[in-house]
Amino acid sequence: MSIFTTLGHKHLYRIQDTKKLSMGKEVLKFEPNEVFVPVVDPGSSKPIQLNVSIGDLVKEGQVIGTCEKGTPVFAPVSGKIVREETMFHAGLGRNVRHFAIENDKKHQKVEPLEVLDLKASAEQIVERMKESGLSGQGGAGFPTYIKYLGALEKNIDTILINGVECEPFLTTDHEAMLLHKDELIHGIEFMMKAAGAKDAYIVYKKGYPDLDECYKDIESINPSIHVAHVKNVYPAGWERFIVKAVLKRTYDKLPAEAHTIVNNVTTAILLARAMNGEVETHKVITVSGSGVSNPSNVDVPIYTRAVDIVEFLGGYVGESVSVSFGGPMCSRGVMDDKAVILPYYNGLTILPRMTLNTLPCLRCGACTDHCPVGLQPVEIKDAYQAKDSDRMMALTPWHCIGCGLCSYICPSKIDVNDFVKKAKLMTSIKLKQLEAQKKEGKK
Amino acid sequence: MNLAVNPAPYVRSKNSTLKIMLMLLGGLALVWLAAIIYYFIAGNVEDGLFAILNVVICVLTAMVTEILFFLPKTLKEYKENKEKVGNICLYLLKKEINSFGYITGIILALLLPVGMAWWQLVFTTIAAVAICKMLFGGFGYNIFNPAIFGRIFAQICFGSSFNYGHIEGIQEFEVFTGPTVLSNWAGEGWNTLTSFSNVSLFDLFIGNYRGTLGETFSLLIIVIGIAFVVLHVIDWRISCSYLLTCLLSAMLVGAVNGVSDFGTFILAQMLTGGILFGAVFCLTDPVTSPTSPLGKIIYGVFAGFITMLIRFMGSGAEGVAYSILFANMITPLIDMCFKGRTTDKLALKASITGGICTLLILVSCAYMGKVSSATPTYNSVVTEKSASVYNVKVTPFANQTEKDAPYVQIDMDVEVNASAKTVVSVTVNDTGAGGGYGDYFLGVVEEMSEYLGYRQDKGSHLKELSETYVKFEDPIPFATFRALDLQYYSSTNYTEFSKVPDTIKCGATYTVSGYMYGINRVLDYVEGK
CATH class of the missing domain: 2.40.50.100 (RNA polymerase II/Efflux pump adaptor protein, barrel-sandwich hybrid domain)
Structure with a gap:
């Protein structure tokens, strides 16, 4: 109901165009x-x-x-x-x-691990997730096995496979879904087994005919795996968004409360490989943006330095660029391009430095209107600037998911998200103190 | 390689405050263009030039005032770092373009009537921009909408110049004076819709009547408003909740007072008094409105309620400006009330809003029940002065409070051709005391002229007309006319009057029908003899 609350998402401008930079190109090996x-x-x-x-x-x-x-x-x-x-x-x-x-x-190569097939028990699969060091490939790097620990008792009925990739520029999940369909299905089967789920949905955005073509026969391969679509908006790849869009369920803290587990497509593919004994040593990342000469998807060993990859692709364009690991919306720009690609990174976005003409806040409320968690970023910013901690606590900035939509949408080009993140840091310390006091009070 | 470390995100929306403001300026410019065209066609060249000049004066004054405010800091910056500032004039202009003083200027000019002197406009604009905007810290920090502040400032300081089409210094046009359609209507009682000031509903819709420079072009403003909502220049929640509240109030008043032509009454209520202009251009000013979606709805409802409260119960009919100022005042309160997330406790919040709305509606019912709904009844006394001349004293609004009765007593001598049972001449001895009757007087002249076969366009040749046909011996005390104007009405060259209907459709106020009533009673008297 967007009359009284917020829209919660936004059609980012030219989101498809940004993806075209690397989509469909041959994956280079470096x-x-x-x-x-x-x-x-x-x-x-x-x-x-x-x-x-x-x-x-x-x-x-x-x-x-x-x-x-x-x-x-x-x-x-x-x-x-x-x-x-x-x-x-x-x-x-x-x-x-x-x-x-x-x-x-x-x-x-070292001796591969023992090959496990679908006869393996749930415990064995979770153990393999742990020993292969599998972490969520969505960008946050949350260890996958933790999601599946004790999953059988949590009444999980559905696995959601997140292929939405709503960040502009990134195309690795899209490529992986096209190239490694069998491994993906295999990985999903293992996930369903580990969680005891009956159904699984592969979720991706509307408007990708190549994926539709590729996955139209999915139910004939495995009748319990289905395809679901979400709107082509940002942040449609957010866990809560997917759970709500596909299953019409909401939850407070973890998706397990809504009897579901959300995993990235690449995580599922890597799980299939891990069950086959291989561990993750190489990965495909999208190196894109107008700050790099030849934007494309590159297959690199993990822990390769960003600067080496950029040099391989022909170097930077322009004098001053911002380099961020991941998409341009969420990830923080690095001050040193000698940093390495970590196992859970899926992209490298290189854009020319922004010259922002920042004006005073218009108080238009566009940030409040678009916040997917329903925060009021403009009010949080005001409270932070006024150093009003009571008001900040009242505005609950700790719910922020850092999607960056508030800064994106701001017509006055204020770094609203930066203020919210600072307020989040300040209030979360206070929140912990309050919780500790409450506990002591109970004792 | 130089690595930038500004915070994420690294892609930004192409929309910008400057873009929003320029779109707003475009919409306002369209309204301005409509005003220029209207004043050139319906008025004369001077009217049209004033329509152009008013806006130019206000915009330039607003920009110069803001630049003067920027000057000290800019000079300091220039001393410290000459290269960064560069050309000081361009630097100041750039600052001004990003401070949007010109928007305040154009809105203010469109909120004022054409008849104001240049120094009045300059003074008003300086007050609006300097006091209401720059002293609070400039763009983004003001509490009140500066244009609305300026409009109220002008109304208080130069209210007597609010002549809506009257132009200072041009004698021939001084006769076209008087209050707006709305205040005229309010003065006459709300159920008199079909007979107010020569303006039809269609005129109200397309803007073919005089008001402030910009607020009359309803159709254009609606189109621009829809375009603005689509282009995200304004928030639809504010405009819609405001207009809906006004509509609901108008419907309640109509229903409670039992007006005969319900649909016309409601439409005319919505189209007059600048409600639409306020809803599209003033109330939606993001700086002075709340930020949360629900807050915006409450803000709109509150402003709508105050508008209609002032219109039906207050002393002046134009409540839009005051209501916007009131709503601006409660904006910080609304913002402070919204804690946490906008998605939290949605049912509770929605029901609170519903509760507030219901409460306002109930209060509306209570107050609007009091609005006068009685059709005025007339008392008249006819006395025979001579064989063909009869004196008649008419008291319109005889059924209203006693203190009104002498206020509008009309005293006139009617000369009758007894055989043909027609009126030969009318001499008005007294129009009744009180301000604001100048226009009614004109209404009389016009209405009478219609029955004399000399229907004229509004405002033109009135002097000639009144010289020829109607004699007013007693200058109207406290009326908006000056003695100078009245000296024209002295001739006694009359032609025949035929019997005129009591209720004159379109274009007559009740006071005018008072004259007609008196004339007809004389004719009845002669017939009865």
């Missing part, structure tokens, strides 16, 4: 001379438990170390660990230690 493996836990930024040291020879897919929670870190190429280097980490936003592996380009 082998860098060196890759740089960060030896810290991407979640907690603590050093990982190392199995190797400098000077060792590693093989493709060899476990270099294990994170705090037991997720392994793999070597993406075969070669020698030549040195240790402190480099910028795009996920953590600061400089951390990396191991540089010299790529001998011989693709010496």
